[in-house]
Amino acid sequence: xxxxxxxxxxxxxxxxxxxxxxxxxxxxxxxxxxxxxxxxxxxxxxxxxxxxxxxxxxxxxxxxxxxxxxxxxxxxxxxxxxxxxxxxxxxxxxxxxxxxxxxxxxxxxxxxxxxxxxxxxxxxxxxxxx
Amino acid sequence: xxxxxxxxxxxxxxxxxxxxxxxxxxxxxxxxxxxxxxxxxxxxxxxxxxxxxxxxxxxxxxxxxxxxxxxxxxxxxxxxxxxxxxxxxxxxxxxxxxxxxxxxxxxxxxxxxxxxxxxxxxxxxxxxxx
DNA sequence: AATCTGTTCTACACTTCGTAGAAGAACGAC
DNA sequence: GTCGTTCTTCTACGAAGTGTAGAACAGATT
Numbered sequence: 460x461x462x463x464x465x466x467x468x469x470x471x472x473x474x475x476x477x478x479x480x481x482x483x484x485x486x487x488x489x490x491x492x493x494x495x496x497x498x499x500x501x502x503x504x505x506x507x508x509x510x511x512x513x514x515x516x517x518x519x520x521x522x523x524x525x526x527x528x529x530x531x532x533x534x535x536x537x538x539x540x541x542x543x544x545x546x547x548x549x550x551x552x553x554x555x556x557x558x559x560x561x562x563x564x565x566x567x568x569x570x571x572x573x574x575x576x577x578x579x580x581x582x583x584x585x586x587x588x589x
Numbered sequence: 590x591x592x593x594x595x596x597x598x599x600x601x602x603x604x605x606x607x608x609x610x611x612x613x614x615x616x617x618x619x620x621x622x623x624x625x626x627x628x629x630x631x632x633x634x635x636x637x638x639x640x641x642x643x644x645x646x647x648x649x650x651x652x653x654x655x656x657x658x659x660x661x662x663x664x665x666x667x668x669x670x671x672x673x674x675x676x677x678x679x680x681x682x683x684x685x686x687x688x689x690x691x692x693x694x695x696x697x698x699x700x701x702x703x704x705x706x707x708x709x710x711x712x713x714x715x716x717x718x719x
Numbered sequence: 720a721a722t723c724t725g726t727t728c729t730a731c732a733c734t735t736c737g738t739a740g741a742a743g744a745a746c747g748a749c
Numbered sequence: 750g751t752c753g754t755t756c757t758t759c760t761a762c763g764a765a766g767t768g769t770a771g772a773a774c775a776g777a778t779t
Contacts (some may be wrong), residue, residue, distance in 0.1 A: 462591055464767045485723075503770050508726065510768080527776070528725065541682045542691035545675045545684060552671045556703045561672035563707050573686045577693050578705050594736045613756080633739050638757065640737080657745070658756065 460517070460545060466502075467511055471519060475537035480523060480530035512516045593649075596632075596640055601649060607668035610660035612651060613637045 463471065473489045474481065481489070487507045491500075511531050514520040519540070523530040533540070552558045563571065593601060603619045604611065611619070617637045621630075641661050644650040649670070653660040663670070682688045693701065 461766090462662050466768060502768090504725080505727090505771075506769050512727085514766080536691075537682065538684055538687040538691045539600055541688045543645060543677055544678050545688075545692050548671055548674050548678070552667065554668055555700065556669045557668040558675075559700065559703055560707055561666075561668045562675055563704070565672060568759080570685065571688065573689055574693070574704065575708050577690055578701060578708065591735090596737060599753090632737090634756080635740075636738050639739080643736080643760085 460544065463519075466506075467514060470507065470510055470514065471533060471537075471540075472495060473519065474531065474533040475540075477532075480532035482528040483511060484528070485533070486511070593644075596636075597637060600637065600644065601663060601667075601670075604650065604661060604663040605670075607662075610662035612658040612660060613641060614658070616641070616661070624642055 469490055470486060473486055477489075483504055487502055487583050490502060495529050502571070511520055511522070515522050515531075519534055521534045523532075535543075549555060549558055563574075566574070592665045599620055600616060603616055607619075613634055617632060618635050620632060620637070641650055641652070645652050645661075649664055650661050653662075665673070679685060679688055693704075696704070
């Protein structure tokens with residue numbers, strides 16, 4: 460799946476941050492406003508479109524072609540995506556428990572607590588994601 | 590830090606698998622033999638050298654210039670590196686606990702057990718790796 | 720039909736990565 | 750100390766990925 464480029468990431472962030480699907484133009488605006496920090500430079504809509512197509516191709520974005528200004532949304536939540544990425548990386552390792560040990564060795568106490576809580580309250584219903 | 594390319598990864602794997610530091614030529618040989626699966630094609634030593642330099646530049650490889658055939662070793666263990674990558678990804682997320690929840694939702698029961706064990710075992714003093 | 724708005728095609732520059740030859744540097748043999 | 754061998758560095762190029770956007774095309778509105 461690989462890591463995304465800067466623009467790709469910004470666009471995904473905007474999509475993840477949005478409740479409802481967005482149009483290319485809306486994204487263009489939210490990119491100008493919301494993010495970027497210092498810039499302020501407006502991107503061309505076609506640029507946004509191009510990146511959206513690429514993200515769709517990568518399976519990260521779903522496009523609704525039924526409506527006229529096409530609507531775009533992230534195919535999975537940010538958390539899901541991130542968790543998947545983490546698993547991908549973990550899975551590529553030969554020595555998973557060792558990695559997990561190191562991983563835990565680096566988490567903050569709060570996160571450790573969070574993890575403990577999650578592991579002890581097992582609401583393992585979510586048989587979702589194929 | 591980003592993901593590595595195929596060759597870069599193979600070389601890192603060889604370095605991680607090795608107890609002691611290796612020379613470029615040794616790496617070249619172990620690449621031919623150990624990995625690759627189907628190929629069998631021998632890389633030029635200069636290719637290995639180039640990639641090693643790039644990896645050194647990225648901070649993943651440490652080179653000992655004191656001895657003549659320079660010796661190369663991974664700057665950190667595979668597990669450490671992987672764990673760091675996972676943290677990097679996790680850190681880029683705004684909603685860490687949510688990600689962790691999703692992450693745990695995807696781990697195998699064995700891994701969950703491993704994690705439980707690690708979280709309950711004595712505080713990992715290991716103040717190693719800077 | 721003409722126009723406006725949004726989408727697709729095409730394109731280019733820049734970076735990263737795989738790949739390696741040519742040139743340079745160090746070290747042992749003589 | 751010079752010669753040859755061995756190793757490293759420099760330089761380079763092609764493929765892929767990404768940021769960027771104009772040109773051309775399609776659907777809706779009047």
